[in-house]
Amino acid sequence: MSEKARKFDPSKATSFLTGRGHAGWLGLQYSDHGDDWVELELPWREDLLGEEGQRVLASGPILSLMDMASGMAIWRAMDDFTAIATLDLRVDYVRPAREGASVFGRSQCYRLTRSAAFVRGLAHDGDAEDPVAHIQAVFMKIAAAPRL
Amino acid sequence: MAQEIEALTPYARSLGITVESWEDGIPILSVPFEETVEGRPEHYHGGATGGLLETAGYAALRAELGRQSREAMLKPINITVQYLAAGKSRTSYALGRVTKLGRRSANITVEAWQDDRTRPVATAVMNVLVASPEG
8 A cells, every 4th residue: 555545654643642641751752664563762761770770671661662552553554543442462571671772662463353453563672683572462442333 | 668669660760650558568559640651631551551560560579579588680571461441540559469479480460440449440460580689
């Protein structure tokens, strides 16, 4: 599908979506996107560290990054900006992110039904071949009739 | 008080999470509804709710390790969050329970609620690596 045919353009929508609220507080930025996936960047911040003395980004911001990238991947795949809510989100933290590095969250919407959207993705700190986390999630369309 | 502050990471404090009270030696955490946790207008962002659950899970594990006089470095393995109801524009609370604490890992369940504790808005199950401080 050509870019012109698309209503939801993540490169333009990100600054609006992450300019306020929780995503704004985290400082999430647009990184990249495809037909059914979106990648956002979480810049390094000292006040988002986890366990004392480890100099490692807390896991909470990665969860938020992936939740946000997943929502945008769904809007991209639907090509519509309708209300959705996370139903279930699983994150496997496979290694710590490098100190000082941005973390990139890339999520793909691989299946849409009338009511649900299924996503999978990964977080990496510069090399997508060497992820820091993998995720799997299901979102529900809020206004949709409850049938699959 | 020192114990309360130790239970929270820089990320948790930055998000606005505090220790609300203690129940059977485990802290109940709370986060006020402010812009730092807001997703769609007047509702919690799923990530903020997840962060509160995860922080409560670690706090419960820290409390249990303290009770057993064990020192440990904690590293996340995974978390699965179930979102049961929309988080509305008011304070959220969360309490974790260590289901199993082994030599190398812990399994923790967590519930978050708002007005009515018997109607959780989200739950989570977490696995955490419990490493000795040396390595």
